[in-house]
Amino acid sequence: xxxxxxxxxxxxxxxxxxxxxxxxxxxxxxxxxxxxxxxxxxxxxxxxxxxxxxxxxxxxxxxxxxxxxxxxxxxxxxxxxxxxxxxxxxxxxxxxxxxxxxxxxxxxxxxxxxxxxxxxxxxxxxxxxxxxxxxxxxxxxxxxxxxxxxxxxxxxxxxxxxxxxxxxxxxxxxxxxxxxxx
Numbered sequence: 001x002x003x004x005x006x007x008x009x010x011x012x013x014x015x016x017x018x019x020x021x022x023x024x025x026x027x028x029x030x031x032x033x034x035x036x037x038x039x040x041x042x043x044x045x046x047x048x049x050x051x052x053x054x055x056x057x058x059x060x061x062x063x064x065x066x067x068x069x070x071x072x073x074x075x076x077x078x079x080x081x082x083x084x085x086x087x088x089x090x091x092x093x094x095x096x097x098x099x100x101x102x103x104x105x106x107x108x109x110x111x112x113x114x115x116x117x118x119x120x121x122x123x124x125x126x127x128x129x130x131x132x133x134x135x136x137x138x139x140x141x142x143x144x145x146x147x148x149x150x151x152x153x154x155x156x157x158x159x160x161x162x163x164x165x166x167x168x169x170x171x172x173x174x175x176x177x178x179x180x181x182x
Contacts, residue, residue, distance in 0.1 A: 018050075021050070025047055025049075028045060028047070029045060029047075029055065029057045032044075032045045036059035042059050042065040043058070043059045044056070044057070044058045044066065045057045045058075110127060111130075111131070
């Protein structure tokens, strides 16, 4: 006996809806893969869940087929304009990143004490203040590490003294017993 036909409508319970989505999504992706293999078809499936997660499947030649169809379906002028504007956008982005890199490299050289001749007195004072603050931070970190190492060292010394004392207590009675027997 087969299953009865269900009415296709929105599932109100969110948990049931999520479970149904997961099962049907996997089934749909499996069917797309089977169709691609069995029929040598170019198949692509894109699914967005209610939580905005993306699930997709594309056969091996789907990317080339999609780009070919996009190229054929849009007029060349539209594609050229879109590609040109995209290219200009990326060129602007690259220029901005180059300028940012150049600025950061110049700041690094100045922090390292190079190329100071182009700086004003005020800039040099700011740099000196920044270096002093950085030096204070380094000294504090060094002092904290040394303090921690000293504490560990003193704890080890105290542990060794305690072990030494315990050994003396064990060995001393045995030594006095050995001396008392003539």
